[in-house]
Every structure is written in C-alpha cells, then in structure tokens.
Amino acid sequence: MDAQPDPPVGPPAPSPSAFELPLQRLAPADPLRWLARGWRDFLRCPGIGLFYGTCFAGMGWALLLVFRHAPAWTLALSAGFLLVGPFLCLGLYEASRVLERGEHPDLGSSLLAWEHSIGTMAIFGGVLLILEMLWGRASLIVFAVSFEGMPDFQGSIRQLLAAEHLEFLVAYVAVGSLFAGLIFAVSVVAIPMILDRQVDAITAALTSLRLVLTQPFVMLCWGALITALVVLAMLPWFLGLLVVGPVLGHASWHAYRTAVPAQ
Structure with missing residues (x-):
C-alpha cells in the first residue's frame, strides 16, 4: 500500500496585529499585586536587583x-528616569522571565537580554532618548522664563516653595506630565513584549x-504608583532607587504578563 503524501504545508500563520492581540481585563487591585510580585522577584535574585x-x-x-551648579538640568534629567x-529595566524583565520558568537568572544573561532584538530595542530606545531630551529642553525653557538666571541648588528649593512661583510649579508639572503620560502610554508593556514575543517596535507601542x-483607570493607578515611588526614592539622594528601581522593573514584567x- 502506497503511503499517503503529506498534506501541503502553507506559510506560518501571521502574528496578530497590535489591534488583534487579546488584552486581559484588569482589576483595580492589580497594580499592588504586580508590586508584590516584583518584591518577591527582587528577594529571589537580590544580587541582580542591587546591581541595577x-x-x-x-x-x-x-x-x-x-550639575550641582545647574539645578534645572538636575531636575530635568532626573525626570528622565521616568x-x-x-x-x-530590560535586564530585570529578563530575570523575571527566567524566574517564571523555574530557573535561576544570572547577571550576564540579563545584561545581554537585548541581543535577540537589538534592532527593535535600538529603535525604541532611541525614541525614549529623544523624548527625554525634549523633556529636558522644555524643562530648561520653563526655568528660563520663570527665573532670572539659574539659581543655586539651595536657592532653587527656596524659590520652588515660594508662593509667588506657583505659576512655575504649575508649568513645570504640566510639561512633565505631558511627556511622562506620552511615554508611559506607549511603553508600559512595550519593551517586555518585545523581549518576550520578538515583535516590532510599532506593534509593541500600539499594543x-x-x-x-481601553483600561485607563487601572493604568492611571499603575502610572501614579510608579511616579510616587520613584519620586520618593529620589528624595534621599537617590538612595531609594537601590531597591525601588529593581522592584519596579520586576513588577513591570508582571504587569505585562x-x-x-x-500565546
């Protein structure tokens, strides 16, 4: 009896587009759950977390x-952390992904997590860098039109707290919120998705x-939680970032998941 020929094999099914990928319905308590899982991952690989x-x-x-003599630059570039x-946090996403598989992550692998999507990561990273530079320039403009020259660091703190500079505070926060909101919207799950699914930058950003x-309340809560923790971590001479930074990195992976x- 002759063997039946194999059925023809067509091209692989195309990956779903950014508008076809299913999204999970989120609960208001999810941001706190992500934070708890991020803390758990930090405790499971503290060496990697403390390195980052x-x-x-x-x-x-x-x-x-x-920039100790130019506080406007310090404030503007500090905002770049957001x-x-x-x-x-790409290496932290990789560490959480490895932990998810029941394996033990190592620092070397986390540092090379970008190598499988180097082109896409470079494009997306370049966009983030450009936005940071624009934010920094916009912040300098706000300083320039609000003060006569650049005050020293202590002077800037006193002036920032003065009631007569309320317009400056409103303008600075408005500019920062605009850029932070934009970058948050296009990146909150984009880079973990690029790492996990090897999608292009446009698909990741649109997703x-x-x-x-589609879920503004939960994501607004998540963004507000990230912002509050980062700002608090910066206040004691950036020391809080030793722990807050990696915990948020791990938590962001769980937000994506x-x-x-x-699939």
Whole structure:
C-alpha cells in the first residue's frame, strides 16, 4: 500500500496585529499585586536587583555631582528616569522571565537580554532618548522664563516653595506630565513584549497604547504608583532607587504578563 503524501504545508500563520492581540481585563487591585510580585522577584535574585539599583542610584549621584551648579538640568534629567526606566529595566524583565520558568537568572544573561532584538530595542530606545531630551529642553525653557538666571541648588528649593512661583510649579508639572503620560502610554508593556514575543517596535507601542486607552483607570493607578515611588526614592539622594528601581522593573514584567496573556 502506497503511503499517503503529506498534506501541503502553507506559510506560518501571521502574528496578530497590535489591534488583534487579546488584552486581559484588569482589576483595580492589580497594580499592588504586580508590586508584590516584583518584591518577591527582587528577594529571589537580590544580587541582580542591587546591581541595577546601584546603576540607577549612580546615575542620580552623577547628576548631582556634574550639575550641582545647574539645578534645572538636575531636575530635568532626573525626570528622565521616568522616561527611560522601561528600557533600563530590560535586564530585570529578563530575570523575571527566567524566574517564571523555574530557573535561576544570572547577571550576564540579563545584561545581554537585548541581543535577540537589538534592532527593535535600538529603535525604541532611541525614541525614549529623544523624548527625554525634549523633556529636558522644555524643562530648561520653563526655568528660563520663570527665573532670572539659574539659581543655586539651595536657592532653587527656596524659590520652588515660594508662593509667588506657583505659576512655575504649575508649568513645570504640566510639561512633565505631558511627556511622562506620552511615554508611559506607549511603553508600559512595550519593551517586555518585545523581549518576550520578538515583535516590532510599532506593534509593541500600539499594543501598549491600546491597553492604556481601553483600561485607563487601572493604568492611571499603575502610572501614579510608579511616579510616587520613584519620586520618593529620589528624595534621599537617590538612595531609594537601590531597591525601588529593581522592584519596579520586576513588577513591570508582571504587569505585562497580566495584561497581555501568553500565546
């Protein structure tokens, strides 16, 4: 009896587009659950977490050292943590992904997590960098039109707290909120998705944007929680970033896993 020929094999099914990927319905308590899982991952691989936390804090210390006579730059570039945070946390996403598989992550693998999607990561990272530079420039403009020259660091704190500079505070917060909201919307799950699914930057960004637009309350709560923790971590000379930075990195991976179900 002759063997039946194998059925013809067609091309692989195309990956769903950014508008076709299913998104999980989120609960208001999910941000706290993500934070708890991030803390758990930090405790499971503290060495990796502290390495990245030291990098975050070291960047803050460098800003204070280099720009101690130009507080506007320090404030503007400190705000950049909120912009490039998802990209800098790439190694932490990889560590959480490895832990999810029941394996033990190592620092070397986390540092090379970008190598499988180097082109896409470079494009997305470049966009984040450009937005950070625009935010920094906009912050400098706000300082320039609000003060006569750049005050010293202590002077700037006194002036920021003065009632007559309420307009400056409103303008600075408005500019920061605009840039932070934009970058949050397009990146909240984008980079973990690029790492996990090897999708292109546009698909990842549109999926992230769709998540924020379809579930604004939960994602607003998540963004507010991230912002509050980062700001508090920066206050004691950036020391809080030693722990807060890696915990938020791990938590962001779990936010992606919850919001975008596994294939």
